[in-house]
Amino acid sequence: MVLRVLPRKAWRTWRDWRRADDLQVPVSSTAVEDASRRFLLYGVLPLWVVPGLADWWMHRRTRIEHTSGTKESAVHALMMTEAGIPVVMGLLARVNPLVLTVMGGAALAHGATAVYDVSLAVGEREVRPIEQHVHSFLEVLPLTALAFTACLHADQVRSTLRGGPGAQDWRLLPKDHPLPAAYLAGLAGVIVAGVVVPYTEELLRCLRASAREAGPR
Template sequence: MALRLLPRKAAWQGWRRPDDLKVPLHSTDVEDANRRFLLFGVLPLWVVPAVADWWMHRRTSIERTSGTKESVVHAVMMTEAGVPVVMGLVARVNPLVLSVMGGAALAHGATALYDVTLATGRREIRPVEQHIHSFLEVLPLTALAFTACLHADQVRSMFRGGAGSQDWRLVPKERPLSAGYLAALAGTVAGGVVLPYAEELRRCARARTARAGAEP
């Protein structure tokens, strides 16, 4: 099955639709409650354990221990988590998107295991950091589970091979999320994930350069 993108004109027309997705804030409907928890709970709160993990790396002087190699692994994990999140936010959830989400969740778990293996013996991994890791590892699976429940028809289609004409295409949502929500979430992720881990990688790279310069 070939993966195809819709023509740019069709994609642009999809983004121009004015009927942005509105999530009822007071509805007790199960679907509305699940969508609220996913959009306003799981995704924004992902930043909290991410910042806490960054702080634990800083406290244990990652730049003088496992260094750049571990910090690069952290960047890889952020990418593994970020790509499916962006797809789920801006594209219609179909078998292609669900497959990417599932594959990314598995890859993230494997990379997290490698990350701990890499750090063990090189720097102190405190019990509280291990507990933080448990949140970071389960959140991708939580997001995938809620997305799958909200799109059970697409899950069924995926397991049947996705024979529909748009099952393996990236297409814009019929009812896009509001620009305000996307901007707020992007700002939260940039301030709480991208900047701290970019600072960590820069600190590790500078420390490695300093060590190389001090060697005879």
């Protein structure tokens, strides 16, 4: 029902991207490909939220709004964008050299931004060992997701290494078998509740604190 309120063009686009049969991920299969796909979809991606929430709590405990403030919170938003774009592409689009290249570039950018984030934080607020340990999970998970995706699409990795000579290698295309809509909706709910909401709250809290501190004295 919700999709029917979309503009006609948007509805046609969604319908075209959902035209094929959904990807089936057998629950009981012990085949390596099925097990790897299950672990990626139901392990790595949803559990990514856990260290993200833990990190948000560490920021709140050390009163980020009164220390590194909006600057660090904006860096967190940047890192979520760097992680979010390739995740969305991997979930919705056919994995090809374009998608793999974006994933690899985003993973490198995320790692570099994470280094800057820590260097910014340690000069402004207390960063305890437990928070740095949480950071280690957040830094390695994008690489883990990329590694599993690469293993599941070894033919596309080979094509990427050869420069993507195919006509469709550098186009954003729908999956031959899209992920089930129920799975996508559930994962989106987890991400909104566990990432978007808390980190939006953090940014707003920092902005309010900054406005108060910049106000008349």
